[in-house]
Amino acid sequence: MSSFVSKGITRRNVLKASATAALFGAVNSAFPAGVFAETSGPETPKAILGFIALTDSAPLIVAREKGFFAKYGMTDVAVQKQASWGATRDNIELGSAGGGIDGAHILTPMPYLISTGRVTKGNLPVPMYILSRLNVNGQCISVAAAYKGLGVTTNAGPLKDAFAKAKAEGKEVKCAVTFPGGTHDLWMRYWLAANGIDPNKDVSTIVVPPPQMVANMKVNTMEAFCVGEPWNAQLVRQGIGFSALTTGELWADHPEKAFAMRADWVDANPKAAKALLMAVQEAAQWCDMPGNKEEMCTIIGGRDYFKVPVEDILGRSKGEIDYGDGRVVENSPHIMKYWRDHASFPFPSHDLWFLTENIRWGYQPADLDMKATVARVNRADLWLDAAKTLGVTDLPPMSRGVETFFDGKTFDPENPAAYLASLAIKAA
Numbered sequence: 001m002s003s004f005v006s007k008g009i010t011r012r013n014v015l016k017a018s019a020t021a022a023l024f025g026a027v028n029s030a031f032p033a034g035v036f037a038e039t040s041g042p043e044t045p046k047a048i049l050g051f052i053a054l055t056d057s058a059p060l061i062v063a064r065e066k067g068f069f070a071k072y073g074m075t076d077v078a079v080q081k082q083a084s085w086g087a088t089r090d091n092i093e094l095g096s097a098g099g100g101i102d103g104a105h106i107l108t109p110m111p112y113l114i115s116t117g118r119v120t121k122g123n124l125p126v127p128m129y130i131l132s133r134l135n136v137n138g139q140c141i142s143v144a145a146a147y148k149g150l151g152v153t154t155n156a157g158p159l160k161d162a163f164a165k166a167k168a169e170g171k172e173v174k175c176a177v178t179f180p181g182g183t184h185d186l187w188m189r190y191w192l193a194a195n196g197i198d199p200n201k202d203v204s205t206i207v208v209p210p211p212q213m214v215a216n217m218k219v220n221t222m223e224a225f226c227v228g229e230p231w232n233a234q235l236v237r238q239g240i241g242f243s244a245l246t247t248g249e250l251w252a253d254h255p256e257k258a259f260a261m262r263a264d265w266v267d268a269n270p271k272a273a274k275a276l277l278m279a280v281q282e283a284a285q286w287c288d289m290p291g292n293k294e295e296m297c298t299i300i301g302g303r304d305y306f307k308v309p310v311e312d313i314l315g316r317s318k319g320e321i322d323y324g325d326g327r328v329v330e331n332s333p334h335i336m337k338y339w340r341d342h343a344s345f346p347f348p349s350h351d352l353w354f355l356t357e358n359i360r361w362g363y364q365p366a367d368l369d370m371k372a373t374v375a376r377v378n379r380a381d382l383w384l385d386a387a388k389t390l391g392v393t394d395l396p397p398m399s400r401g402v403e404t405f406f407d408g409k410t411f412d413p414e415n416p417a418a419y420l421a422s423l424a425i426k427a428a
Contacts, residue, residue, distance in 0.1 A: 042272035046076040047265075048096045049276075050088050050104035053081065053211050053306040054228040055313055056135040056257040057105040058296055059338055063276075063283035065299050071282075072275035081305065084209035085110065085179035089119060093126050095262055103261030103276075105134060107182035109354045109363075111260040115377050118363060119181070127263035129379045130351070131277050134257040134284070136343045137248035138316075138336030139184060140232035141191055143224045144217060144241045148325050152244045154406050156195035163202055163223070175199070176208040176216065176225035181363035183256055184226040186354070187247045189361060191226075193425040194407040200361075200427055217241055228256070229336070230301075230312040235324070237312060242324030248334025250406050253341060255350040266379075277386040284338040293317050342396040348378045349399035349413035356416040362427040370416060 051057035060079050063069050069077040082088045085107060092114060094100025111128035113119040120126055143152055143159070150158035163173045175192070177185035189199045199205055203223075208216050213231045216222060218240050226247070235241045247254060259280050266273040287296050297313040300306055306313070315322070319335035322328050337343035351374045358364040384395060403411045411419045420428070 040271065042073045042275045043269040044272050045074055047074060047103065047261075047272065047276060048078045048080060048101045050080050050082040050091055050101040050106075051305075052085065052088065052105060052209075053308075054105075054257070055230060055297075055300065055317060055336060056138055056228055056338075057305075058287050058300050059134050059280050059283040059344075060105050060259065061300050061305055062287055062296060063279040066283065066286060068279035068282045068286075069276065072278050074272060074275045074279060077276070085182060086207075089114060092128070092262060093120055095265070102265045103131075103259065106258055106260050107179055107184070108133070108255055108258045108351065109181050109183065109186070109358055110179065111258065111377055112351070112355060112358070112373060113181055113363065115263075116364065116368070116373065128260050128377060129263050129266050129382070130258045130260045130346050130377055131266070131273065131379055132259040132280055132284075132344055132383055133255050133346045133350075134259055134280075134338065134344070136253045136255055136337050136341070137246065137334045138256060139187060139226060139228045139247040140243040141188060141224060141226045141245055141247070142213075142217070142232045142235050142241050143244045144220070144222070145239065147223070148242050154191070154245045154249050156191060156197060156244070159224075160195060160197050160202075163197065166223075167202070173203045174206050174222040175203050176206050176213060176222045176227075178210055178227055179207060180205075181358050181361070183354075184228075186357045186361075187250060188224070188226040190357070190405070191245070191250060193423070194405075194409075196425075198425050214238065214240065229316050230306070230308055233316050233322075234308065234312045236322055239324075243321070244323075246321065246332065246334045248332075251403065252334065253337070253343070255347065255354075258346060266382075274382065274386050274389070277382060278390055281339075281344060281383075281386060281390060281392075284344045288337060288339040288343075290318070342400075344383075345396045346378055346380050346383055347396070347398065347400055348374050348380055349401075350403075351378050352413045352416055353403065353411050353419075356411070356420055359428050360420060360423060360426045366428050 051060055064079045088104050091100035096102045111130050114126050115128045117123040117125035166173050175188055177188050192199045210227045213225045213227050214235050232243050286292055297310045301308050301310045301313050319332040321332050355370045359366055399413055
């Protein structure tokens with residue numbers, strides 16, 4: 001079994017992690033040794049998981065199609081397509097007992113929004129656990145072809161004047177995201193705000209499901225959108241727009257999707273949850289092997305999953321990016337990763353950033369106890385236990401430390417308030 005790339009694990013990081021551990025609490029193994037002995041299998045072989053047609057759902061799909069779920073005793077796992085992130089939320093609220101799902105490929109902030117009752121029916125909390133990150137990097141902000149000549153990249157300065165002119169002429173300037181408070185919403189807002197464009201005042205942010213982004217851009221519904229692949233690549237291939245930037249250019253190796261489940265399901269089925277997690281970890285390792293990229297894209301692009309041509313997925317999965325505006329990168333440093341460089345580990349420090357940004361834009365209350373909320377939802381302890389059972393030896397610290405963004409802003413998980421105070425444009 002492959003183990004972690006040891007990059008970044010230094011004595012300095014370990015010492016920093018020891019300080020951060022006090023913030024998040026000690027990591028304890030949740031399962032006894034030998035839990036997968038022949039006499040002690042999962043409590044149930046069945047689970048129903050949701051996914052959205054985005055490349056970062058690959059570990060869940062591959063775990064099913066390559067037999068990793070079955071390998072660990074989960075012989076009856078369904079991986080069901082969801083129409084939108086709103087549908088994912090609704091089906092998690094229902095749970096499989098109510099005709100919904102037990103867990104999902106999900107935008108990392110959503111388990112927090114659901115657990116705190118911010119986006120649920122009647123604002124009733126539905127406790128969830130984040131068991132794993134599914135990927136880092138791999139999203140894009142794409143812009144309509146009409147703006148191609150302006151040189152828009154991480155620098156959205158030219159759009160500020162163009163959007164202001166359109167607004168002065170009475171046009172509503174729309175930037176599409178996939179779920180309020182989700183990762184794509186936060187990348188779009190960060191990019192706009194860092195360039196002096198207020199996402200609450202200068203543009204309208206609208207919600208569009210990922211598979212519908214290209215069709216909506218085609219009929220001039222929006223000026224820009226943020227989404228994962230393969231939809232940015234498909235936009236370029238159809239000549240409808242261009243990718244201004246990959247989100248890894250905003251924040252290198254940023255966390256993105258998560259594998260999360262209803263807390264009551266995990267609590268009732270701890271061995272089954274560990275089996276699912278081990279399968280997803282093994283699938284993440286498989287997906288990150290260069291020799292498996294074409295097979296991975298063939299699997300997820302098939303009729304049971306995305307229903308898109310393999311060529312719409314493969315290029316960017318290999319780090320080959322045609323931005324659609326003349327820029328072509330053959331070996332992007334911002335390639336989507338599933339396992340390498342700790343991509344699969346759900347760093348609690350990263351969840352603190354997502355909560356801070358959700359407070360910034362009013363999706364979470366300003367008085368939210370972020371540390372306690374992360375401690376309830378983030379189950380890095382379960383991830384570490386599963387990884388150890390798989391034989392992974394190079395284990396990560398609980399924090400990557402201070403994170404730096406493209407505009408020079410820094411986020412120190414030891415002091416989220418200082419980061420929030422440093423931001424000029426915000427709702428909070």
